[in-house]
Amino acid sequence: MRPEVVAAMMPVFTEHFGNASSIHWFGQHAKSLIDDARQHVAKLINAEAGEIVFLSGGTEADNLAIRGIAESQKSKGRHIISSQIEHHAVLHTCKDLEKQGFEITWLPVSRDGLVNPENVRGAIRKDTILISIMHANNEIGTIQPIAEIGRIAAEADIYFHSDGVQSTGKIPVNVKDLGIDLYSMSAHKIHGPKGVGALFVKKATTLKPIMTGGGHERNRRSGTENVAGIVGFGEAARLARLELMQEMLRVRELRDRLEAGLKSQIEFIHVNGENAPRLPNTSNIMVDYAEGEGLVISLDLKGVAVSTGSACSSGSLEPSHVLTAIGKTPDEAHGSLRFSLSTMTASEDIDFVVEVLPGIVARLRELSPYYKGNSGSDH
Ligand SMILES: *Cc1c(COP(=O)(O)O)cnc(C)c1O
DSSP states (O other), rough: OHHHHHHHHHHHHHHHOOOTOOOHHHHHHHHHHHHHHHHHHHHHHOOOOGGGEEEEEEHHHHHHHHHHHHHHTTOOOEEEEEETTHHHHHHHHHHHHHHHHHHHEEEEOHHHHHHHOOHHHHOTEEEEEEEOOBBTTTTBBBBOOOOHHHHHHHHHTOEEEEEEETTTTOOOOOOOHOOOOOEEEEEGGTSOOOOOOOEHHHHHOOOOSOOOOSSSTTTTTOOOOOOHHHHHHHHHEEEEEEHHHHEEEEHHHHHHHHHHHHHHSSSSEEEETTTTTTTTTTTEEEETTHHHHHHHHHHHHHTOOOOESSEEETTEEEEEEHHHOOOHHHHHHHHHHEEEEETTOHHHHHHHHHHHHHHHHHHHHOOOHHHHHTTTTTO
8 A cells, every 4th residue: 555545544543433324523524534535536537426436345346336237227138248358356247147147248359458349339239238348457458448338338328337447547537438337446456455446336327236234325335334445545546646647657668668678688478468558557478488377486586576367276277368368378378477567666676577587587498398499480
């Protein structure tokens, strides 16, 4: 977390401990802190404060958006349009709805990781109730043509949800211009605390709550508010908005320098999604003839934390569904590394990675039975 975020949260644990639903001063003060945070989060995406629902994070935001619309609209239809590269919070939620009798169209993406808006238009049916396409992808950073999809959704009068967890605070977002009805956000992706997020719900959207109880958050999400978390989210959102333009340029330059530096020193690597519009802070690099896990562990020993294109589930290495969807083989997915930069990344951090990674790759390739046989061929 950013130190400013921690500083904003501390007094909530010690002095301003009221329950925002209480009438007494302590409660009303907590409520005013939540109101301020709601303004900051709303401003970051050009929404009204009354359109922001605080909840436990991006996962819950995706669940509330998708299940909330599915439940409220199921008398009109049971068809949902989504994509093959969604975050698991959307993917598994839609898969669960499939089991309950909803039908999902899973749109493919191009080799650069982009959904074609014309495919969205083509998938619309009379019984389509929701389109859920993420704004920016969490693995490769590609930015989807959300404005066009929003226009198509509006023309067809279908609700449009976008998972904005990666894009919020990283690129300018204007939910009004983008034609979005529901937008998911999470504090910990912008140096806020974990376990708190928000869902933008456009005015007059009918949404069935998934959490029932005391009717908090204007009946959209029951449960005593996580005041400290919300205040931290508000401060992170305020800072992200203040610094957005300048940080976007600074971080993009660092990212580009990282990619150029690695390309100039390591053969047989390439950047996934390179030709698509991308977030400034994400770089997904495919390293041929090297094992992702080995790269991650070697970099970790140097103090560099990255992730790879596979998730270890039940002991077997599952290639990432995102890299698979852009046409990578399981081997290629296993050899992909994701670097995430942020406002806390410094120029020296980039220099360090460019200095140590070539040696690590060379060492791992020495162990690869394919490398020597294939080096020199056009792979
Ligand atoms: C991190 C992330 C989520 C989940 O958010 P949590 O706050 O961790 O639950 C959802 N979608 C995307 C695109 C993400 O990157």
